[in-house]
Amino acid sequence: VEPLLRVTDLSVTYGVPRKGVGLGTGAALRGANLEVYPGEIVGIIGETGSGKTTLARATVGLTAPASGSIEFEGRDLTGLRGRELRNFRRQGRIQLVFQDPLRSLDPDLTVARLVAEPLEVAGGIDAATRAERADRALREVGLEPEVVRERRPRELSGGQRQRVSLARAIVTEPRLLICDEPVSALDVSNRNLVLNLLDRLRRDLGVAVVIIAHDLSSLAGIGDRVAVFYRSRLVEQGNLREVLTRPAHPYTALLVASAPSLGDESVLRPADIRVDRDDAGPVHSGGCVFADRCRFAVDACATRPALREVGERWSAACHLADRWRDDVIDNIRPVS
Ligand code: SF4
Structure with a gap:
């Protein structure tokens, strides 16, 4: 089986102010390698600043790499620019789920709008189909559309908000979900609920899942493979x-x-x-x-x-x- 995602020798640099010199560069990620196969759960583990979130952002095209390559479904993403890159992101084949749904979800939108929004961005899908697919995505994550559809993020519990984020991510039927610290802000029962949900989504929908976390217990029971980062470098996988x-x-x-x-x-x-x-x-x-x-x-x-x-x-x-x-x-x- 060919990997769905293959990251090879990826380095990302960022600008750092240097006294008297202006802006210098530092490394956020150095020579990272990673392979993700269809339908598997891979954990990326490392402390804050170890490069794991940078790797996720580069993979979805939010951060431009300095060198290396990112192949997804056999296509090199690092060569995409301008409209090509925007089109790729709009299709939602790779979706990023952020750590803090309260910050990533627009507080003024209802759950129905929030979940249907990525389909609106993708374009070419009529309103009735968007609503129907949003309802289906909500059911997939264990929420009843009739109950939550008209609510706004602040009217939901932390666990429900994280599930709305997931519904929003899977509504475009992605092949790869990248979840950045999906459970670190949750209590134990919600944490297990969200992890079990990710496990079920990969089984039912065949989606591959990357879980970014700072400790290994965030993967206990559900991960297939793990990549460990330390100071911007991959040290073991x-x-x-x-x-x-x-x-x-x-x-x-x-x-x-x-x-x-x-x-x-x-x-x-x-x-x-x-x-x-x-x-x-x-x-x-x-x-x-x-x-x-x-x-x-x-x-x-x-x-x-x-x-x-x-x-x-x-x-x-x-x-x-x-x-x-x-x-x-x-x-x-x-x-x-
Ligand atoms: Fe690094 Fe291994 Fe040497 Fe320890 S033993 S310093 S981990 S190379």
Whole structure:
């Protein structure tokens, strides 16, 4: 099966004010690679500023990359400009769901208008069909159109608002949904509801879903694969269950150990793994991005580790990926 989305060596820079020099450039994302296959759920995990939201924005054409390519359904999106880019975005084949529906949904519009709006933007669909498809999208996300149609965002609960955002995203029948921190503002019950909903949407509609989150527990139970970012770089990607069980990058191990609730998905517990050093180590500008925190760092880590295969469709950017796992992870006794 060909990937639906293939991001290759993508870098995005942004302008930063520099004293006496004017505007310089900084990296928001450096050499990122990502593949998403039809109908799968991929988690992109990383702390704030690690480049994960930049990757999402570049993928939907909201941010122009400095280099690299984004192929979607076999078509290079990085070459699209002007009208071509606008047309692509209007079609809604890739939809972005924002973290905070209160900010992303127009407070003056009713739910019916909000959900039908992307079809209006796409053009060529009459009003009756738009209304019918908006109702169908609302039902898909578990809302009764008759009850919510005339309400405005502030008249809905947080969970309902997030579902309206999702209805708005799926109304164009996208192939790929990118959800930026979809559950971080929700309480536990709404959080499970929205995650289960995403899982059902990919099963019923065959849509691929990318979930951007800052901790692994946002994926517990539903992700197929995961990509972990640290300081604008991809440090590991692979099958979620395998990565949770036997992370190949020390930073991933740190995330696994500090995730509040991974249920049965990982055999690792916080006390099992120590990857952090007690003191800050030297920062090598051209070296491994995790070197100043990594307790396994050796001289070779002053050179940037390339992403390399550590298993089937599983790669990590660590010089010692195999060695530290053999020494540390494989010596952990299974939790009984
Ligand atoms: Fe640690 Fe070196 Fe691996 Fe970086 S390359 S994560 S510093 S062992």
